[in-house]
Amino acid sequence: MAEASGAAKRGEPILEVRDLVKHFPLTQGVLFKRQVGAVKAVDGISFELRQGETLGIVGESGCGKSTVAKLLMRLEQPTSGQILYKGEDIARLSGRALKAVRRNIQMVFQDPYTSLNPRMTVGDIVGEPFDIHPEVAPKGDRRKRVRELLDVVGLNPEYINRYPHQFSGGQRQRIGIARGLALHPEIIICDEPVSALDVSVQAQVINLMERLQDEFDLSYLFIAHDLSIVRHISDRVGVMYLGRLAEVGTDAQIYDHPTHPYTQALLSAVPQPDPDGRESRERIILTGDVPSPANPPSGCRFRTRCWKAQEKCAQEVPLLAVPERFKDGSTPASHPSACHFADEKDVVHA
Amino acid sequence: MSIEMTKAEVPGVPLLEVRDLHVEFHTRDGAAKAVNGVSYTVDAGETLAVLGESGSGKSVTAQTIMGILDTPPGKVTGGQVLFRGEDLLTMSEQERRRVRGDKIAMIFQDALSALNPVLSVGYQLGELFRVHRGMSRREARAKAVELMDRVRIPAAKERVNDYPHQFSGGMRQRIMIAMALALEPDVIIADEPTTALDVTVQAQVMDLLAELQRDFHMGLILITHDLGVVADVADKIAVMYAGRIVENAPVHELYKRPAHPYTRGLLDSIPRLDHKGKELYAIKGLPPSLTAIPSGCAFNPRCTQARDVCRSEIPPLLDVTEPDGTPIGGRTSACHFWKETIHG
Numbered sequence: 001m002a003e004a005s006g007a008a009k010r011g012e013p014i015l016e017v018r019d020l021v022k023h024f025p026l027t028q029g030v031l032f033k034r035q036v037g038a039v040k041a042v043d044g045i046s047f048e049l050r051q052g053e054t055l056g057i058v059g060e061s062g063c064g065k066s067t068v069a070k071l072l073m074r075l076e077q078p079t080s081g082q083i084l085y086k087g088e089d090i091a092r093l094s095g096r097a098l099k100a101v102r103r104n105i106q107m108v109f110q111d112p113y114t115s116l117n118p119r120m121t122v123g124d125i126v127g128e129p130f131d132i133h134p135e136v137a138p139k140g141d142r143r144k145r146v147r148e149l150l151d152v153v154g155l156n157p158e159y160i161n162r163y164p165h166q167f168s169g170g171q172r173q174r175i176g177i178a179r180g181l182a183l184h185p186e187i188i189i190c191d192e193p194v195s196a197l198d199v200s201v202q203a204q205v206i207n208l209m210e211r212l213q214d215e216f217d218l219s220y221l222f223i224a225h226d227l228s229i230v231r232h233i234s235d236r237v238g239v240m241y242l243g244r245l246a247e248v249g250t251d252a253q254i255y256d257h258p259t260h261p262y263t264q265a266l267l268s269a270v271p272q273p274d275p276d277g278r279e280s281r282e283r284i285i286l287t288g289d290v291p292s293p294a295n296p297p298s299g300c301r302f303r304t305r306c307w308k309a310q311e312k313c314a315q316e317v318p319l320l321a322v323p324e325r326f327k328d329g330s331t332p333a334s335h336p337s338a339c340h341f342a343d344e345k346d347v348v349h350a
Numbered sequence: 351m352s353i354e355m356t357k358a359e360v361p362g363v364p365l366l367e368v369r370d371l372h373v374e375f376h377t378r379d380g381a382a383k384a385v386n387g388v389s390y391t392v393d394a395g396e397t398l399a400v401l402g403e404s405g406s407g408k409s410v411t412a413q414t415i416m417g418i419l420d421t422p423p424g425k426v427t428g429g430q431v432l433f434r435g436e437d438l439l440t441m442s443e444q445e446r447r448r449v450r451g452d453k454i455a456m457i458f459q460d461a462l463s464a465l466n467p468v469l470s471v472g473y474q475l476g477e478l479f480r481v482h483r484g485m486s487r488r489e490a491r492a493k494a495v496e497l498m499d500r501v502r503i504p505a506a507k508e509r510v511n512d513y514p515h516q517f518s519g520g521m522r523q524r525i526m527i528a529m530a531l532a533l534e535p536d537v538i539i540a541d542e543p544t545t546a547l548d549v550t551v552q553a554q555v556m557d558l559l560a561e562l563q564r565d566f567h568m569g570l571i572l573i574t575h576d577l578g579v580v581a582d583v584a585d586k587i588a589v590m591y592a593g594r595i596v597e598n599a600p601v602h603e604l605y606k607r608p609a610h611p612y613t614r615g616l617l618d619s620i621p622r623l624d625h626k627g628k629e630l631y632a633i634k635g636l637p638p639s640l641t642a643i644p645s646g647c648a649f650n651p652r653c654t655q656a657r658d659v660c661r662s663e664i665p666p667l668l669d670v671t672e673p674d675g676t677p678i679g680g681r682t683s684a685c686h687f688w689k690e691t692i693h694g
Binding site for chain 2 (some may be wrong): 060061168170171198199200201202203204206207210225227228229231232251265266269270271272273274275276278283285286287289290
C-alpha cells in the first residue's frame, strides 16, 4: 500500500529529531512589543522514530509533548534544531516540498469532539485530505475510497452521509483515524488518542490502532499520559520533563529498570488496579508542582523536586546518555538517562 | 443547637443511606432514566467507591444526595436519601441548607470552574464560616488561613488573598478539599477529584484526602472511573451501569473475582504486562443511551454470556455466595448468571 518513494526498511530510522527547540516568546507592551522572556516548551530534544515501531512519549501536562507533535507536523515552526524525514530536514522545507512530506506524516487528535467539523458529513471529513492531495485519489474514485476507509476502521460504510454528532466518542475517534489513514501515510502522530474515551471503549480503539499498524506498516509516535496504555502499545518509550527528555529506552528498560528519579517517581505514583499489598507498596510522592517552563531551574530541571539533588545538579545540565556505571551494556539499566546520579531503585509499578 | 445532637452516632443506623433512588431527566427524546433504583450506604470512617463510565448515573446520584440537582430538567421520581435516618429529600430547602456543607460536603472534579474566579480563595473559604457559623470577617479569614495550612498549601498567610487562577491545578484541588472540610462534615462526596490532575499530583491529593478522612473519621464516597484509584483507597465498591448498581463488593474481593460480566470486562481490558503484544480484551459495543435502555439486563447487548432470560428479565441484586452456599459479606451481583461469572 505504501507507494511513497524509497520506503525505509523495518527498524531503520524514518524520522530523526536533533536538538529540537521551541521557545514561545513572552512579550510586553501594546504598541511597542518587546520580548521579556520565553516559554521554553521544548528545549533541545533528540530522538529517532524507526520504521514500523511505536515510540511512546509520556510526561505530565506542560512538559512539551504536544508541542513536539505540532513541530513534527510543522504546525509550529521550530526555533532551532532539525527534523529529518528520510534525511530531509522538514524544519527548512516550505511550499510544495513541505506539502509532499506532510502527506506522509498524519495526525490523530485527542478530542474527537472538537477535531471534527460539525457541519461536514463523515464522507467529507474523511475525504478532505484528497482535496489537498488529489494525486492520491482521482475525483470519481473518492467516495469509494472513503467507504473503504470507513470499513477499515470498523465503521459501517453506509454512515458516509451522517454528521459527527450522530456518533459516540469512540466512533468519532475512528473517523479521525480514517482521516489520518486516507493518504497512506508512513507516520501517524497520535496525541492522546484515547484519553477522552470511556474505559470500556479505549481498548477497542487501541486494538484497532495496533491492527492498522500491522496492516499498513505504520510508524506511530504515541503521546499519552496513561503509562499502562503506553507500555502496552510502545516498542520504545521516552519520558519528558519540562521540555527535555529525561530517559529513553525500550518499554522493559523504562518500566522495569528506570534509572532517572523522575521516571521512578512517575511510575510509583500510578495507582495500581490491584488492591493487594496496597499498604506495603512503596511510593515516591513528589513534593510541589512542575516549575514554570518560562523560568526553568538551572542545571537539571527536575532538581527542585528530586530527593537526590546535590550541588552538581544545580550547576551542570545532565546529558541524555547511558550512565557511566551501566556503560558495559550487560544490564537492562544501560539505556540513556539524563541524571548525574542515575541508578536503579526498586519500586512496584505499572 | 441541633448540630451537637446529630453529631452523635445512632447505633444500627447507617451514616448515609441511599434507598432505591430514581432520577429522570426530561429531554427532547423523552425521559432519560439516569438513576434507576440505586441503593448504597456509607458509614463513618468508611470509603465507598462508586465506579462507572460516563452516563452511568454516578454523578447524578451524588448531586441528588447534595441537593444540587437541576430541577427541571432533573426529577427525583422515587426513593430516599437518609442521613442518620432522616430523609433529606422530604426536608424543606431551609433545612437542607443546614445539612449541605455542614454535614455532607462535596469535592468537584474541575476546581477551576467550581471556584468563583472573581473572589479570592480566602473570601470563598471564609464564606462558609460566616454563613454557617456566623463568624466575623476577621475570624473567618483566620480560619481560612488555618484550613489552607491544613491542606498543605505553602505560605498560606500570603496566599489567602490570591484568586483561583493564581494557583496550580493541584493547589486548586487542595482548596476544594479545604472548602469541603471547613465545617468538619460527616460525609464527603468526591466526584472524580483527581481526574483533571497529573499522576504525580494525583498521588499527593489522594494521599491528603485519605489522611484527612482518617483524622476526621468521615465517610467518603469516591466517584470515579479509574480502577487504579479505586484499588488504592476504597473499602467497598459499587459498580454502576446505565443507572443501576450491577455489583457490590469489598475491594479485595472485587478485583480477585468479579461477579458481574461488566466488572470482569472492565478488569480484563486493563493493559497488563503478560498481554504485551497481544490484543487487549475489549467489551464490544457502546454504553446504552439513557432514553433507550435495553430491556432486561441493560448490559445484555454487550455481554458475552447473555441468554434469553437476560433480554426479558431485569436481574435483581442477588446475594453472592461461595459454591457451597456460604454467604460472602457485602457481596451482591445483578446478573442472572453470577455463579458462572464468579466460580467459572
